[in-house]
Amino acid sequence: MDSEEIQEDRMPKSTEYEAKHPDADGFIAYDAEEDAVWRDLVAQQMPAVQRHMAQPYLRGLDLLDLPRDRVPQCPDVSAKLGALTGWRVEPVPALIGFGKFFGMLADRAFPAASFIRKRKHFDYIEEPDIFHEIFGHTPLLTDPAFAAFSQAIGEAGTRCDKADYSWLIRLYWFSIEFGLMREGGEVKALGSGLASSVTELPWAISGHDSGGPERRPFDVIDILRTPYRIDIHQPLYFVIDDLDSLFAAARRDLLADIRQARALGLHAPAYPPKDAA
Numbered sequence: 383m384d385s386e387e388i389q390e391d392r393m394p395k396s397t398e399y400e401a402k403h404p405d406a407d408g409f410i411a412y413d414a415e416e417d418a419v420w421r422d423l424v425a426q427q428m429p430a431v432q433r434h435m436a437q438p439y440l441r442g443l444d445l446l447d448l449p450r451d452r453v454p455q456c457p458d459v460s461a462k463l464g465a466l467t468g469w470r471v472e473p474v475p476a477l478i479g480f481g482k483f484f485g486m487l488a489d490r491a492f493p494a495a496s497f498i499r500k501r502k503h504f505d506y507i508e509e510p511d512i513f514h515e516i517f518g519h520t521p522l523l524t525d526p527a528f529a530a531f532s533q534a535i536g537e538a539g540t541r542c543d544k545a546d547y548s549w550l551i552r553l554y555w556f557s558i559e560f561g562l563m564r565e566g567g568e569v570k571a572l573g574s575g576l577a578s579s580v581t582e583l584p585w586a587i588s589g590h591d592s593g594g595p596e597r598r599p600f601d602v603i604d605i606l607r608t609p610y611r612i613d614i615h616q617p618l619y620f621v622i623d624d625l626d627s628l629f630a631a632a633r634r635d636l637l638a639d640i641r642q643a644r645a646l647g648l649h650a651p652a653y654p655p656k657d658a659a
């Protein structure tokens with residue numbers, strides 16, 4: 383397959399949501415309904431999160447002690463993250479390009495969409511909202527291995543050609559967003575896209591034997607060669623043995639890995655063509 387036939391993104395091309403603008407202290411005004419959506423999302427998601435998410439995520443959730451009844455504020459989350467791993471959360475427009483995205487990760491700034499979904503999108507929204515960004519991502523950024531791996535992807539993104547973005551983003555997608563992790567003989571969910579999805583979290587950890595998704599061992603080259611779609615539950619997940627694997631991946635020459643993956647070519651998609659779905 384021609385590797386340029388498939389161009390994944392990490393978010394949709396357009397959105398009905400508008401960015402909210404922080405005040406001079408970095409705080410954003412959310413109204414009572416927006417706070418209520420946050421409260422109800424957390425209440426709905428927490429039982430599945432406690433049951434299915436891996437310990438690094440759950441430890442981070444405890445450490446951050448996010449508010450349950452209102453949308454968290456980025457400066458408050460940044461103060462806690464900064465003390466733990468040096469990361470911060472910065473509000474960005476609802477959609478940003480790869481160049482800015484990778485540059486911010488390299489600078490240990492997590493780019494966070496500031497709007498929260500409307501009730502009509504309560505269970506599923508294609509673009510990342512602040513529930514996904516804060517509830518999904520920031521607990522993992524309290525972990526030094528996860529934080530170092532996130533920064534390494536950002537740094538690779540600042541050095542690679544634009545044509546390599548769609549290769550590099552697959553590593554982000556299949557680990558930071560949708561990674562699974564082995565834990566005490568079980569497979570748990572690690573990725574942020576799973577932590578914040580009420581429907582995909584149970585799907586992702588359901589066994590292949592019972593009609594669930596395919597699982598493959600975490601392998602950087604294999605991941606770089608694996609296309610994905612952003613708008614469906616993943617048919618395939620990669621399983622990390624432990625966070626040391628992420629530390630090891632953070633030390634790799636990811637640009638050399640992309641060259642190798644390009645030379646080998648993309649795998650055939652594990653998902654149906656978009657118009658057939």
Ligand SMILES: [Fe+2]
Binds near residue numbers: 510514574575
């Ligand atoms: Fe995300």
